[in-house]
Amino acid sequence: MAFWPTKYDDSRRRRTPPVPTQALVRPSPPAEPATPTPGAPDSRPPRGMAEARTTLRLAQLLRGSITPLRGDAVLELLEPHRPRLVPKPINPLPGLVGQPPGRLMEALLRPIGQIITDVLLPGVRDHLIDRLVTGRTDHEESLPGAVDLAEAMRMLVSRMRGGGKGHLQSVIAAIEADARATADRLTKDSRPIDVGGIDQLARALLRFEVRRMALEALGGGSALLDVVYQSRRLARYSLRRATEAIEGFVADRGLKTLHASLATLAQADGLIVIALRNLDDQEETKEESGPFVEPADRKAMNDWLSAAWRLSDTLFDLIGKAAAGGELDDLLFAALLRQLRSLHHFCADLSHAGRPAAVDTLKQRLVDRCDALARLTGERLVEALLAKPADPALARRLMARGRLLAQLLYDMDRDEAVEELALRIVVAAEALGEER
Secondary structure, eight states: OOOOOOOOOOTTTTSOOOOOOOOOOOOOOOOOOOOOOTTOOOOSOOSOHHHHHHHHHHHHHTSSOOOHHHHHHHHHHHGGGOOTTSOOOOOOGGGGTTSOHHHHHHHHHHHHHHHIIIIIHHHHHHHHHIIIIIOOOOSSSOOOOHHHHHHHHHHHHHHTTTTTHHHHHHHHHHHHHHHHHHHHHHHTOOSOOOTTHHHHHHHHHHHHHHHHHHHHHHTOTHHHHHHHHHHHHHHHHHHHHHHHHHHHHHHHOOHHHHHHHHHHHTTHHHHHHHHHHHHHHHHHHOOOOBTTBOOHHHHHHHHHHHHHHHHHHHHHHHHHHHHTTOOOOHHHHHHHHHHHHHHHHHHHHOOOTTOOHHHHHHHHHHHHHHHHHHHHHHHHHHHHHHSSSOOHHHHHHHHHHHHHHHHHHHHTTOHHHHHHHHHHHHHHHHHTTOOO
16 A cells, blocks of 8 residues: 655745734634534544553553463553442462463453453443544544554454454444445535545545554454445545546636636645545556456546646646737736646655556656746747847736746756746846846
8 A cells, every 4th residue: 555645735845935924813702613514523532532541551461471460460450440339350360370371361351351341342432433433533632543442452352252342343333334424425515626625535535544444453344345445436536526627627718617626736635645545446456457448446547647638738828828928817827837836746746656657747748848838938038128129018027927937847846947047037137127
């Protein structure tokens, strides 16, 4: 399985960020608590935190050789969880020195079995359901790992020869039902992609990864297969939504479709997470294909890459005319460049052994055509200054666009192209009597 990055845009690390100005903020009245939306994480802490920590520690103590001293440590650990009507257990191990390890384990579990099945396992059940289904967390305290806790729960049930298995099955059933409900809810959403939409889908896929690992630790069986299917289904849907958003701008080139395309590509890190999940699915399933059959996962990826290629053609067509001096709003020009940068970021950071060759081809094409745009802008800038008569207005417009192109090339690590374009911009600024 590939490593899935959750990085932020680091394109500006080599530049000194501007110092934010501090403004006076008028205190506002406290807001009313918002009604939680379906699928939104619960801000309350999960139940059973004490039982969860005790379960992890108990699982550690029950591994390896069992000695009388370890038996004392187990009894001391469980004492705070002993129900009031349960008699205080006595360590039976000192009288069994020299007995086989299996008999020592059975002797130790006999007096503490009721505490495990009636207190610890129900607490761990509630804790895992709150975290993996309800989405509860505690920002002030460090929580034990959900997957480690699932492994400890399964180990205790095994040690108890199936005792408390119903609590384990409850967790498995709750995770499976939540995964199916989440996939159904998200895949039925037909609203246009907006800011945060792709990232929301990416976060949902990451939660599916946690569900999968927890079910593997719990021995989920058929539930695990269902969650894997729901995850694949959501990954394909997410790629199709992204494809539709950028295809809309290719076909229409209107402001509404531009907004959807910008909102989609601005979430390049989320797109990388979705693409990596899709590539993992292709690698895990190895579906057979033929001249008339294309696996659904591969088709979703190929459709996305084809749409990205066509979008790049559209962007270079519009930007090329503007870089040559054509009329185009500066804000729109900057927005189109941001889409090129996001496409390059997606191609450059999609690290996966099974990444299609089209990703590298598109990345190189973006670099080559941006280099050509920079040269075109520099040449047109010089022509505008040397024309008889000179055209200062055109030169200033080209300088502004040249600076934006230089920033894009800088983010692509095209230092030579940046230096060549920057030199012409500096000379043009001096000829126009402007400060650098």
